[in-house]
Amino acid sequence: MPSETSGSPHVVVIGAGVVGACCATYLQQQGARVTLIDRQRPGDEDAASFGNAGSLSPSSVVPTPAPGMLAKVPGWLLKEDGPLTIRWSYLPRLLPWLIRFIRAGGDAEHQRRAAEALAALHAPTFDFHSRLARDAGVAELVSPVEYLHVYGSEESYAGAEREWTIRRRHGADFEVLGRGELHEAEPDLAPHYVKGVRIEGQGRTLNPGRLVRAYVDRVVANGGELLLAEATGFEASASRVGAVRTDGGTVEGDAFVLSAGAFSRRLTDRLGLGLPLDTERGYHVTCPDPGVTVSHTVMEADNKFVANPMAMGVRFAGMVEMAGVDAPPNPRRAEAIERLAKRMYPKLRLEGATRWMGRRPSMPDGLPVIGSSPRHENLWLAFGHGHTGMVAGPMTGRIVAGMITGAMPNIDVTPYRADRFRAG
Numbered sequence: 001m002p003s004e005t006s007g008s009p010h011v012v013v014i015g016a017g018v019v020g021a022c023c024a025t026y027l028q029q030q031g032a033r034v035t036l037i038d039r040q041r042p043g044d045e046d047a048a049s050f051g052n053a054g055s056l057s058p059s060s061v062v063p064t065p066a067p068g069m070l071a072k073v074p075g076w077l078l079k080e081d082g083p084l085t086i087r088w089s090y091l092p093r094l095l096p097w098l099i100r101f102i103r104a105g106g107d108a109e110h111q112r113r114a115a116e117a118l119a120a121l122h123a124p125t126f127d128f129h130s131r132l133a134r135d136a137g138v139a140e141l142v143s144p145v146e147y148l149h150v151y152g153s154e155e156s157y158a159g160a161e162r163e164w165t166i167r168r169r170h171g172a173d174f175e176v177l178g179r180g181e182l183h184e185a186e187p188d189l190a191p192h193y194v195k196g197v198r199i200e201g202q203g204r205t206l207n208p209g210r211l212v213r214a215y216v217d218r219v220v221a222n223g224g225e226l227l228l229a230e231a232t233g234f235e236a237s238a239s240r241v242g243a244v245r246t247d248g249g250t251v252e253g254d255a256f257v258l259s260a261g262a263f264s265r266r267l268t269d270r271l272g273l274g275l276p277l278d279t280e281r282g283y284h285v286t287c288p289d290p291g292v293t294v295s296h297t298v299m300e301a302d303n304k305f306v307a308n309p310m311a312m313g314v315r316f317a318g319m320v321e322m323a324g325v326d327a328p329p330n331p332r333r334a335e336a337i338e339r340l341a342k343r344m345y346p347k348l349r350l351e352g353a354t355r356w357m358g359r360r361p362s363m364p365d366g367l368p369v370i371g372s373s374p375r376h377e378n379l380w381l382a383f384g385h386g387h388t389g390m391v392a393g394p395m396t397g398r399i400v401a402g403m404i405t406g407a408m409p410n411i412d413v414t415p416y417r418a419d420r421f422r423a424g
């Protein structure tokens with residue numbers, strides 16, 4: 001087996017969603033021998049990377065924990081089709097995460113640094129994905145798009161001023177559209193929308209699951225190994241991991257990358273790392289024969305969901321449901337998306353629509369964990385990308401590959417360190 005001593009480390013990557021696929025790709029490009037482990041066919045339904053909204057927007061730099069959120073939460077929870085639900089039986093387990101989330105939202109200095117850290121991860125997303133997709137033979141799955149935020153009232157637009165200030169600070173090139181211009185740009189939109197903001201230079205994928213599978217297929221075509229098995233734990237000493245245990249046997253390696261999305265916590269808990277990863281579950285409804293034209297990626301800002309034209313039809317995706325990784329999907333959340341989508345595009349046809357629930361892997365401070373394990377010198381953590389894992393996947397892969405092989409991209413990685421949670 002080629003090993004670190006022969007100059008070609010064997011790196012075992014656990015989880016082949018967008019993050020694991022990007023880590024594996026760049027590791028391989030930098031000379032590592034790669035084994036990818038996933039319990040399902042990469043890019044399939046159990047991965048958040050399968051059914052997300054497909055936005056590759058470098059301007060998604062506003063951290064999820066935000067000031068004033070606490071005041072809005074009761075209204076969101078009470079609204080029948082509101083963007084947030086909490087499964088009350090899960091609340092006791094969620095509470096420590098929630099307290100950190102609220103604290104992060106109220107910390108202005110954290111907000112500033114987090115937006116900067118997200119901008120650094122997101123800026124190159126379109127170029128990186130375009131190149132990865134081209135190399136994987138699926139260039140057509142990544143395309144440029146304008147991102148349009150739409151508002152149902154002047155008040156809700158005014159309430160978003162802070163977000164636009166942050167986006168502008170990080171280079172977003174946008175224009176504000178009055179009612180007439182908005183409906184000219186997106187004619188099938190319901191007439192009650194009064195304001196839009198259009199951001200230039202954004203990207204999207206037409207099929208996130210297929211894109212991720214293509215990245216993995218390329219790793220395999222270039223000599224990488226894909227093991228379809230569930231990782232159940234590690235063989236580790238106090239400071240090093242020797243192997244990962246799976247239901248298909250034990251896999252040894254020189255270095256290990258944990259990129260199992262929202263499920264990563266099961267494995268970090270087994271190592272006693274105590275990292276506060278939880279999941280913001282989301283839903284999509286994809287309409288194969290929508291009967292309306294959606295020309296942009298459209299963010300319905302009042303109800304916080306996205307409409308995106310994709311290869312499979314128009315996808316409406318959003319909602320945050322705090323219920324842990326194991327609870328079954330709640331069909332009422334998908335029904336709420338259908339009602340909201342119909343309100344957004346009154347001529348929308350829902351016949352044949354498919355529904356899906358996925359688990360965003362979310363840290364309470366709105367930033368992913370990317371970097372070495374606080375305890376194990378050859379274990380690297382890459383999870384917790386929340387609402388923007390598709391956007392941040394390639395840069396995360398570059399960072400992880402750089403940390404392991406020594407070819408680091410020019411980026412300050414301090415904000416993503418796992419040991420930032422030690423103090424509290």
Ligand SMILES: Cc1cc2nc3c(=O)[nH]c(=O)nc-3n(C[C@H](O)[C@H](O)[C@H](O)COP(=O)(O)OP(=O)(O)OC[C@H]3O[C@@H](n4cnc5c(N)ncnc54)[C@H](O)[C@@H]3O)c2cc1C
Nearest residue numbers: 015017018019048049052053055231261282388389390391
């Ligand atoms: C409704 C919705 C809309 C979204 N829209 C967007 C968007 O427009 N743009 C964007 O950037 N992001 C979006 N996201 C977020 C994005 O989908 C996630 O951040 C991203 O997919 C996370 O990628 P990942 O690789 O970390 O995890 P995942 O994609 O979940 O992949 C994890 C993989 O690990 C595997 N795995 C888990 N446990 C084990 C184990 N023990 N052993 C072996 N394998 C294991 C799983 O099978 C899976 O394949 C959205 C999410 C949702 C839910």
